[in-house]
Amino acid sequence: MLEFYLLNPKPDKTEEKKTDAKTKKVQRKTVQVAIAGRVLDYETRKAIAGAKLKITQILQGVADFGYDLYLLAVAQLLISKYSRLLSFYFHTLIEQRLLQKDSSKLDFNTFVSLKGLQYGSQWKNMTNRPDLQITASDGSFYFCNLPPGKYTLAVFLPGSETRYEKKEVPVDISEPEKINVKIYDPKEINVEKSDIYNEEIEIIPTKILDIFLSPTGIKGTITGEKNQPIVNAKVQIQGSRESAFTNKKGEYQLLGLLASKSDKDKYTIIVSANGYQKKNSRPLELKQGKVINQNFFLEKRNPKLS
Known part of the structure; x- marks a missing residue:
């Protein structure tokens, strides 16, 4: 019990409750x-x-x-x-x-x-x-x-x-x-x-x-030689302050973005990391409540060009 x-x-409402020899009003x-x-x-x-x-x-x-x-x-x-x-x-x-x-x-x-x-x-x-x-x-x-x-x-x-x-x-x-x-x-x-x-x-x-x-966004993994994850790589949306950094597994997430309404609203991702060449994605179309996967492979920067 x-x-x-x-x-x-x-x-709320008042009721009479009887117990043994007592009658008492209880409000609740x-x-x-x-x-x-x-x-x-x-x-x-x-x-x-x-x-x-x-x-x-x-x-x-x-x-x-x-x-x-x-x-x-x-x-x-x-x-x-x-x-x-x-x-x-x-x-x-x-x-x-x-x-x-x-x-x-x-x-x-x-x-x-x-x-x-x-x-x-x-x-x-x-x-x-x-x-x-x-x-x-x-x-x-x-x-x-x-x-x-x-x-x-x-x-x-x-x-x-x-x-x-x-x-x-x-x-x-x-x-x-x-x-x-x-x-x-x-x-x-x-x-x-x-x-x-x-x-x-x-x-x-x-x-x-x-x-x-489900948010609207982009996620993926950044890897280098031998598919090793690249830690602390910067992933940024072109023309925006929206950015993220990869974790120990090389993973990143860019979430809570606006869905694309036209070709002008498509997203281009720029990836950069120390010792690696920058890489851009193709224009990406985002749909409301959908997260697309976009992985990147970065090549090491030629020391002579740095």
Whole structure:
């Protein structure tokens, strides 16, 4: 059996809990992480900060958004004049009485639309929404309180233009699992003397994802005589400050480059190393989210010409 401590519980809904000879009111807010994970660079396995994840497609039933709808004043929406609702979608929504009876039981699309109405013009620029998240510095993200169903996450790096691929990730959220838990009263320091409540709760199994975005770029190996790797060779893009140096294995990477839109946007690579002749590549065309391999063999410089 799982054990929980109600530390600083926030109001959600008040229920009466009976234990032996006691009846006590317990207030709590349930927040469950439905999807969590990280967005990573496919080539380097490093975290990508600032990536945007947006739920773009949903096939699911309804869920309880009672606490989150507290500030939406659903009742006022139902009795307000239709002229106050500028969106045709909300006219239809209310006319069809989708919010009547139990207004906290909504499908996710309706819930998100109502939240958008609440925040108005600020909604488009918000980065922490039920349907949208931005990755932290360690590439992590999470979505909370999603009802069971099939979702599609659109993942991309805003402002990067074509430096990374755009990816759509399907995610299935399972039905909640019922488990028995023990809940301890946070006001009692001594757990043994604390009021204990046995309760059956529903837990949404968290979907853990590592999402890899492939960068646009060039990689390869620089070798010399007898295919020996050349260490610390400089690999630079002609007409640009973008450059890299080879490691102990002679490997280099130039990642996060803009994709080629025309022949003018093709890349020419210049390779140089101490004691070796410079070498240029042919013009290379880069496609979004693709890394091409470009290896180089350098010949030793003639001492008489140096």
